[in-house]
Amino acid sequence: MSKIGRNPGGADRRYLRRAELLREKIEQPEMYPFNLPAVKELESIDFHDRVTYIIGENGVGKSTLLEAIAVAWGFNAEGGTLNFNFATAETHSPLHRHLRLIRGTARPKDGFFFRAESYYNVATAIDELDQDSEPRTRIIDSYGGRSLHEQSHGEAFFATFMHRFGSNGLFILDEPEAALSPVRQLAMLTRIHELARSGGQFIISTHSPLLMAYPHCRLYNLTAGGIQECGLEETEHYIVTREFLNNREQMLERLLNDEEE
Numbered sequence: 001m002s003k004i005g006r007n008p009g010g011a012d013r014r015y016l017r018r019a020e021l022l023r024e025k026i027e028q029p030e031m032y033p034f035n036l037p038a039v040k041e042l043e044s045i046d047f048h049d050r051v052t053y054i055i056g057e058n059g060v061g062k063s064t065l066l067e068a069i070a071v072a073w074g075f076n077a078e079g080g081t082l083n084f085n086f087a088t089a090e091t092h093s094p095l096h097r098h099l100r101l102i103r104g105t106a107r108p109k110d111g112f113f114f115r116a117e118s119y120y121n122v123a124t125a126i127d128e129l130d131q132d133s134e135p136r137t138r139i140i141d142s143y144g145g146r147s148l149h150e151q152s153h154g155e156a157f158f159a160t161f162m163h164r165f166g167s168n169g170l171f172i173l174d175e176p177e178a179a180l181s182p183v184r185q186l187a188m189l190t191r192i193h194e195l196a197r198s199g200g201q202f203i204i205s206t207h208s209p210l211l212m213a214y215p216h217c218r219l220y221n222l223t224a225g226g227i228q229e230c231g232l233e234e235t236e237h238y239i240v241t242r243e244f245l246n247n248r249e250q251m252l253e254r255l256l257n258d259e260e261e
């Protein structure tokens with residue numbers, strides 16, 4: 001079992017310090033989500049005061065872990081702020097009931113659980129809540145004023161990060177790069193920096209080597225062997241991307257193994 005590194009000494013500005021798995025209460029360890037390799041090996045995970053990245057192969061359990069942390073904190077399983085409580089499908093795992101969250105002394109003033117896969121449902125929930133409300137109390141105004149459904153996926157995601165995310169917030173983001181161009185991903189790094197400097201704490205699951213490049217961070221790699229802390233340049237995402245950009249011709253030749261047509 002792995003016990004993930006503690007934060008070094010100094011002032012602790014984290015809202016969420018640690019998540020611990022309460023293994024003794026698990027009744028069916030052979031069932032999802034307890035049978036996921038990353039969960040099997042998890043004991044506790046310490047969060048960075050600015051950004052904690054959760055990375056790993058498709059299907060390793062990143063969304064499951066992030067969702068459990070978000071739900072244990074009080075967020076809606078399908079995403080949004082702490083005020084959202086809609087549910088289009090009850091598909092979230094019971095992992096949150098087996099997590100103990102160790103909170104900091106400071107309380108966040110803002111927060112958002114963003115998950116790319118169900119952001120459509122958040123957009124619908126906002127439209128519905130705004131349908132009968134006074135113009136001056138419209139929720140969408142805090143997202144930039146334009147229905148998220150009337151924007152492209154990338155525009156809607158980006159409007160949320162730029163307008164809705166505020167100071168002193170806890171932000172849990174599951175694959176926020178899903179619809180963002182490389183330029184927007186870089187702009188998102190700037191936004192993360194602004195928010196982190198004004199008291200924001202982020203937990204981000206991502207496949208993007210651009211988005212995982214924020215330097216004030218802790219990066220955890222979920223693998224079949226458990227969870228390992230690593231540096232950006234040790235990640236497969238960084239290594240494979242660099243290899244490809246530096247040796248595109250050779251890699252394509254190997255990948256496509258072209259025969260005369």
Ligand SMILES: Nc1ncnc2c1ncn2[C@@H]1O[C@H](COP(=O)(O)OP(=O)(O)OP(=O)(O)O)[C@@H](O)[C@H]1O
Nearest residue numbers: 032036056057058059060061062063064065091093
């Ligand atoms: N409700 C469920 N019941 C059973 N298995 C599930 C359920 N939801 C997800 N899984 C399985 O659990 C594993 C982890 O899924 P999860 O979505 O957490 O992976 P991920 O690391 O976020 O993947 P990706 O990078 O593709 O988003 C997958 O093999 C998936 O098929």
